[in-house]
Amino acid sequence: MTRQMTGAKMVVQALKDQGVDVVFGYPGGAVLPIYDEIFQQNGIRHILVRHEQGAVHAAEGYARATGKPGVCLVTSGPGATNAVTGLTDALLDSIPIVVLTGQVPTFMIGSDAFQEADTVGITRSCTKHNWLVKDTERLPHVLHEAFHVATSGRPGPVLVDIPKDVQFASATYTPPKQVRTSHYAPRVKGDMDAITELVEALETAKRPVFYTGGGVINSGPGASQLLRELVDATGFPITSTLMGLGAYPASGQKWLGMLGMHGLYEANMAMHDCDLMINIGARFDDRITGRIDAFSPNSKKAHIDIDPSSINKVIRVDIPIVGDVGHVLEDLLKVWKARGRKTNREGLAKWWAQIEEWRKVDCLAFKQNGPAIKPQYALQRLEELTKGHDRYICTEVGQHQMWAAQYLGFEEPNRWMTSGGLGTMGYGFPASIGVQMAHPDALVINVAGEASWLMNMQEMGTAVQFRLPVKQFILNNERLGMVRQWQELLHGERYSHSWSEALPDFVKLAEAFGAKGIICSDPADLDDAIMEMINHDGPVIFDCLVEKHENCFPMIPSGAPHNKMLLGEASTKDAIGSSGAVLV
Amino acid sequence: MSALQIKKGSSKHSAYNLRPNFSDTQERHTLAVLVDNEAGVLARVIGLFSARGYNIESLTVAEVDHASGLSRITVVTTGTPQVIEQIKAQLGRIVPVHDVHDLTVEGPSVERELALLKVAGDGDKRVEALRLADIFRANVVDSTLQSFVFEITGTPEKIDAFADLMRPLGLVEVARTGVAALSRGA
Ligand SMILES: Cc1ncc(C[n+]2csc(CCOP(=O)(O)OP(=O)(O)O)c2C)c(N)n1
Numbered sequence: 001m002t003r004q005m006t007g008a009k010m011v012v013q014a015l016k017d018q019g020v021d022v023v024f025g026y027p028g029g030a031v032l033p034i035y036d037e038i039f040q041q042n043g044i045r046h047i048l049v050r051h052e053q054g055a056v057h058a059a060e061g062y063a064r065a066t067g068k069p070g071v072c073l074v075t076s077g078p079g080a081t082n083a084v085t086g087l088t089d090a091l092l093d094s095i096p097i098v099v100l101t102g103q104v105p106t107f108m109i110g111s112d113a114f115q116e117a118d119t120v121g122i123t124r125s126c127t128k129h130n131w132l133v134k135d136t137e138r139l140p141h142v143l144h145e146a147f148h149v150a151t152s153g154r155p156g157p158v159l160v161d162i163p164k165d166v167q168f169a170s171a172t173y174t175p176p177k178q179v180r181t182s183h184y185a186p187r188v189k190g191d192m193d194a195i196t197e198l199v200e201a202l203e204t205a206k207r208p209v210f211y212t213g214g215g216v217i218n219s220g221p222g223a224s225q226l227l228r229e230l231v232d233a234t235g236f237p238i239t240s241t242l243m244g245l246g247a248y249p250a251s252g253q254k255w256l257g258m259l260g261m262h263g264l265y266e267a268n269m270a271m272h273d274c275d276l277m278i279n280i281g282a283r284f285d286d287r288i289t290g291r292i293d294a295f296s297p298n299s300k301k302a303h304i305d306i307d308p309s310s311i312n313k314v315i316r317v318d319i320p321i322v323g324d325v326g327h328v329l330e331d332l333l334k335v336w337k338a339r340g341r342k343t344n345r346e347g348l349a350k351w352w353a354q355i356e357e358w359r360k361v362d363c364l365a366f367k368q369n370g371p372a373i374k375p376q377y378a379l380q381r382l383e384e385l386t387k388g389h390d391r392y393i394c395t396e397v398g399q400h401q402m403w404a405a406q407y408l409g410f411e412e413p414n415r416w417m418t419s420g421g422l423g424t425m426g427y428g429f430p431a432s433i434g435v436q437m438a439h440p441d442a443l444v445i446n447v448a449g450e451a452s453w454l455m456n457m458q459e460m461g462t463a464v465q466f467r468l469p470v471k472q473f474i475l476n477n478e479r480l481g482m483v484r485q486w487q488e489l490l491h492g493e494r495y496s497h498s499w500s501e502a503l504p505d506f507v508k509l510a511e512a513f514g515a516k517g518i519i520c521s522d523p524a525d526l527d528d529a530i531m532e533m534i535n536h537d538g539p540v541i542f543d544c545l546v547e548k549h550e551n552c553f554p555m556i557p558s559g560a561p562h563n564k565m566l567l568g569e570a571s572t573k574d575a576i577g578s579s580g581a582v583l584v
Numbered sequence: 585m586s587a588l589q590i591k592k593g594s595s596k597h598s599a600y601n602l603r604p605n606f607s608d609t610q611e612r613h614t615l616a617v618l619v620d621n622e623a624g625v626l627a628r629v630i631g632l633f634s635a636r637g638y639n640i641e642s643l644t645v646a647e648v649d650h651a652s653g654l655s656r657i658t659v660v661t662t663g664t665p666q667v668i669e670q671i672k673a674q675l676g677r678i679v680p681v682h683d684v685h686d687l688t689v690e691g692p693s694v695e696r697e698l699a700l701l702k703v704a705g706d707g708d709k710r711v712e713a714l715r716l717a718d719i720f721r722a723n724v725v726d727s728t729l730q731s732f733v734f735e736i737t738g739t740p741e742k743i744d745a746f747a748d749l750m751r752p753l754g755l756v757e758v759a760r761t762g763v764a765a766l767s768r769g770a
Pocket residue numbers: 396397398399400401423424425426448449450451452453475477479480481482483
């Protein structure tokens with residue numbers, strides 16, 4: 001059905017036709033016509049955030065917890081510029097979001113009008129694609145195309161900039177089905193010759209390892225299912241990046257734990273010593289590879305990725321397969337089964353024996369001694385007490401984030417939202433709001449550092465207003481802990497500006513917003529306090545005072561290869577050479 | 585063959601076909617990039633090169649198919665084989681990009697550039713400039729008693745050579761279009 005309507009009405013109609021049920025936004029002059037339309041309908045819920053950055057992270061959280069695109073609506077100028085960090089975050093983590101910005105009317109563009117910013121110019125390099133719509137006639141097409149681009153191929157953020165006169169003017173609305181499909185259609189099926197080559201490698205490998213990433217999650221729940229089937233049928237060990245946690249269950253037998261800079265000993269050693277590396281939807285990020293020229297020196301490498309530009313970007317691979325993880329794994333399993341489900345059993349048995357040796361190092365072991373709560377202990381208790389729940393975990397960025405990845409177990413995809421690529425402090429709290437909107441009855445916990453959490457603390461207002469019972473579990477070490485750790489290792493223990501001073505009283509802060517605050521500093525009280533947080537029907541700020549100088553291990557120091565991991569305080573002396581010190 | 589005289593065998597999804605044989609030698613490649621003729625598309629392409637630190641030796645752009653609204657961007661770039669592969673893959677990722685062709689590897693191609701050169705002088709130098717222009721098959725498109733403007737088409741090397749010869753004869757200004765290129769044959 002095509003109808004005449006205003007541009008503003010088209011926006012709301014297009015969102016409905018795209019199946020959007022919630023929009024995170026903040027009004028302003030340049031989007032008033034759209035807000036007027038939102039006021040006059042009930043189908044779409046609008047969540048009023050307290051800062052546009054919060055809107056974008058909330059949309060990211062929503063997208064990651066549902067697999068559906070998240071949607072934001074913000075005004076021109078400062079509204080758009082405040083969205084930039086979130087857009088960049090979504091670009092680096094390949095999260096599908098659609099950001100709609102208001103713009104000054106077309107006839108004022110270029111005049112330095114009030115709240116004018118060159119939004120498409122500013123966001124060109126932090127979106128997958130963006131559009132400035134100068135004609136209401138084109139608006140329906142662009143809006144539908146925006147959803148198509150955000151969600152197909154490698155997902156990512158898109159932005160549609162809509163001048164105010166375009167919102168007021170009327171034209172014919174076209175629903176998604178009648179819109180001419182765009183040429184943009186990335187390939188999803190993998191090349192069968194390459195897949196067969198990989199199967200041959202699977203059949204003979206003596207020391208294989210699956211190295212999986214966010215691409216598995218992005219490919220959908222079906223891809224995680226296929227991955228589980230492949231891992232369990234082959235009996236190969238599997239590790240994952242920070243982004244891919246949950247695609248294979250943490251309780252699974254073949255699970256080695258996360259790899260990378262703060263990954264597990266057994267995972268990194270397996271990557272270093274393997275003879276076949278099967279990268280599924282990961283991108284050889286520098287947090288993973290460590291020193292490039294010493295990265296897994298003796299392995300044949302296969303790489304499955306939907307983005308051709310990921311192939312050979314950092315690490316030269318032997319078997320590149322461009323395609324969607326789900327599609328490729330389906331074909332891979334088919335071919336492997338048809339050829340008789342072969343693996344090198346003898347080699348695998350030896351390989352697993354070696355892995356068991358590495359596991360004995362027990363790299364995550366710690367001692368909860370002394371009067372202060374160790375952050376690792378806090379997370380271990382949190383894991384224990386929340387495991388059975390319908391649980392979603394977000395994080396901020398820093399040591400607490402790495403500890404959360406190490407000490408919490410993820411059994412399902414889409415249960416773990418963390419800023420991986422950009423490492424954005426201030427991500428977790430708004431993301432938790434987005435997740436809770438998607439899953440109102442679930443237990444949504446943001447594992448935070450006190451410094452990160454303050455970066456978007458204004459969103460307490462959003463949580464309270466919309467009765468979103470998000471739990472803010474702050475591991476408060478009164479330090480920019482991760483910065484401090486690097487200063488200890490790299491800068492002669494000169495702790496330049498890496499502590500949190502003048503911190504608020506988090507309990508009073510919670511109460512000031514009309515929420516619940518809990519403080520805990522004694523390990524003996526921790527379980528009860530966590531239970532109190534879980535059982536409270538409403539948002540909670542949990543101020544967990546932890547050991548202030550705990551460092552996060554294992555750690556691959558900058559410029560070092562995987563087999564040169566630091567396992568604890570004793571091994572840190574002169575660990576980073578001058579060539580490593582320039583790396584971030 | 586499309587209306588744009590571009591051969592099949594696009595390199596857009598080339599990661600599989602082009603097995604790496606990486607070396608550290610710098611190569612010069614001419615890429616033809618077919619894009620939707622929409623606002624900002626050139627900024628996207630140029631922004632990609634600057635953001636990722638790739639070289640641009642020359643870049644030309646113009647609409648080539650009005651009916652379907654397609655423009656053709658010809659980029660001459662240099663880099664190691666790995667970098668060239670990355671450039672092509674990254675270009676292929678840009679949403680309004682339809683196709684990326686590496687004319688340097690997809691068979692023989694012709695490359696032409698147009699330049700205008702202003703040469704001022706009198707006496708023997710003026711005569712010599714005219715004589716050389718004749719040898720290079722450059723046309724005089726403007727003349728005064730003190731100056732000529734020559735128009736020359738050819739490969740970038742030919743234009744370089746002509747400009748070098750004109751320099752001692754009073755070259756004052758050069759305007760070049762950058763390279764346009766097409767594959768040879770049907
Ligand atoms: C927006 C932003 N600014 C700066 C940084 C650099 N940075 C990384 S971790 C960190 C410290 C985080 O402190 P906190 O949130 O308390 O976490 P902790 O490491 O103490 O667990 C900083 C400043 C960043 N990642 N993001």
